[in-house]
């Protein structure tokens with residue numbers, strides 16, 4: 001492949017990659033711990049966390065199970081609205097609100113997933129897209145609950161007294177590290193699942209459904225479980241997003257949000273542990289930097305995306321891996 | 327008990343649209359025997375295997391395994407019952423390693439529900455997979471991606487994966503297809519070793535091979551059961567001779 005022409009660092013690179021792979025959650029958290037200090041400002045770092053987790057959830061379904069959904073905005077949005085409505089309309093404190101948002105996304109995942117896994121390939125993508133649009137329509141129309149077109153306002157997480165320790169989410173640094181705790185926890189859970197025998201079944205289904213079935217695996221049940229897990233992770237990301245922004249824009253549910261996560265995952269490297277996070281981080285930063293100079297940031301991001309898809313189909317992390325471990 | 331019928335197809339028919347691929351086929355496979363299914367291309371052998379292994383539901387008739395009616399059972403239950411098939415066209419997990427291919431297959435029987443404990447801690451599964459790879463002669467290829475194996479090696483991997491569910495009934499669909507004479511020889515030796523411990527049903531084109539190793543032979547022709555019997559009986563059967571015109575003497 002194209003990246004193979006670079007200078008090869010040899011065995012040291014290989015050992016580094018192996019060490020990172022072995023302690024991948026620790027490595028990811030270590031990187032994220034310092035992220036706010038290398039970012040232009042901290043709100044941007046929180047965006048990386050949130051979209052990174054969103055992409056990780058999507059990648060569970062796409063990269064590991066081989067199912068391309070075009071409707072994942074529904075789960076990101078369901079998490080955001082579920083958590084946001086709990087806080088703003090019912091005065092629920094933010095920790096249980098996070099659980100509500102996540103659970104709501106998981107339940108929606110069970111419904112949409114249960115229908116979508118009956119189809120395959122492009123039909124699967126279209127069914128997820130269509131059902132996600134239905135979700136969008138419902139939230140758009142239900143103004144009294146969701147704020148409709150104007151989005152949901154007043155999602156104020158505010159202060160929380162935790163074991164005698166004041167947690168003030170208004171403070172950007174505190175907010176970042178609180179969000180990081182949840183992201184780290186989710187990464188650890190995802191990593192455990194991917195490492196488990198069930199993780200192996202996901203890959204088997206991705207590689208060859210017929211053979212997986214012949215081996216004795218219930219392919220449909222596997223896809224369903226993968227879909228719900230993916231929706232839960234994306235729902236947590238959405239819930240964190242609601243707390244982060246204090247509002248939930250209706251665009252959270254828009255199909256562009258579904259497309260965004262496909263691009264982030266492909267750009268970073270699908271089917272890898274770090275790829276989605278790297279892709280999300282790259283997207284967030286490039287968008288932020290280019291909007292300073294031009295209104296056409298989508299053109300810039302789009303061009304970069306095309307270059308990668310055409311010349312580095314394994315994505316940023318794939319290229320790095322290939323370079324370190326030829 | 328050796329000799330009793332382990333799997334019975336009763337009046338099995340299969341239609342694809344208006345095309346009749348199998349018509350009223352009744353066969354019993356006896357425990358501990360090596361039965362071969364022969365017949366010209368398009369006779370319906372692969373279709374028959376697909377029905378017996380649960381990949382296709384029959385249009386008519388029933389399948390009994392160990393006396394239980396398993397017709398229409400979801401396919402993933404077949405491997406768990408102990409019916410495994412190696413595919414005529416190699417059908418593995420191409421981008422997983424050879425070891426992981428077999429390990430996943432082994433896991434289906436033992437750790438299907440584990441979503442938490444790391445794979446690496448299921449040592450027994452890896453050991454069993456490695457053992458199966460030794461058995462089929464792929465010991466040195468464990469870490470390679472299945473897609474990069476030579477054709478003959480992929481055929482062996484197929485068999486290791488089929489063995490992973492500890493089958494009572496092993497169905498082999500043309501395991502020697504496309505193999506060199508040497509590869510065929512070692513494959514035959516492997517089949518005989520496998521047949522010593524379990525019931526094997528073999529679809530094969532190479533008549534000499536079939537005649538030499540089978541306890542029982544079933545002949546399919548145009549989706550119908552043409553004849554069955556011992557190799558000698560099949561060799562002497564005039565109808566079979568007619569179908570194989572000239573080949574039968576081989």
Ligand SMILES: Nc1ncnc2c1ncn2[C@@H]1O[C@H](COP(=O)(O)OP(=O)(O)O)[C@@H](O)[C@H]1O
Pocket residue numbers: 342345347365366367368369370371372373374
């Ligand atoms: N899925 C299918 N749809 C339509 N026709 C099929 C299908 N599978 C097999 N057939 C037809 O059934 C016949 C028997 O095929 P097959 O069982 O593969 O024969 P064999 O393995 O004996 O060579 C062939 O004529 C084939 O074209």
Ligand SMILES: [Mg+2]
Pocket residue numbers: 371372373414
């Ligand atoms: Mg065939």
